Amino acid sequence: MTLARRTLVALSAFAGIIGTAHAASPTMFRDAGCGCCLKWLEIVKASFGTRVAVVNAPDMNAVKDKQGVPQALRSCHTVLVGGYVIEGHVPAKEIARLLREKPKGVKGLAVAGMPTGSPGMEYRNIRDAYQVMTFGPGGQRVYASYAASGG
DSSP: OOHHHHHHHHHHHHHHHHHHGGGSSOEEEEOTTOSHHHHHHHHHHHHHTSOOEEEEOSOHHHHHHHHTOOGGGOOSOEEEETTEEEESSOOHHHHHHHHHHOOTTOOEEEOOSOOTTSTTOOBTTBBOOEEEEEESTTOOEEEEEEOOBOO
């Protein structure tokens, strides 16, 4: 099998995983070189109430594009759970709230970038201010705000 054919087969299989993850247990897509993703997962996994599959994705932009994550809200990892998309270092209590409340017009939650002090990005007692944003057909809005502290 040629390299091009093997690549096509691998990408097709990967696309299938992305498309079916919503129906299964939670699935985290991450870059294999990123350590904070697994640190975040250890902190929030109780919110999911089940085991989480971890997929080392060869093309994270393809995952985010397929799941409709707005460019301005992107971070390092993407989780599919309960029909929602969780992008980046979203705190566990906000994930639990989303899964409990199921707000209309919301496709997911995101914490843009990698703010210091967000779950998985802890550094001493320092926390940058950041917002948890909703996104989806209802547009984008602030779901929760976290003030800066420490330093």
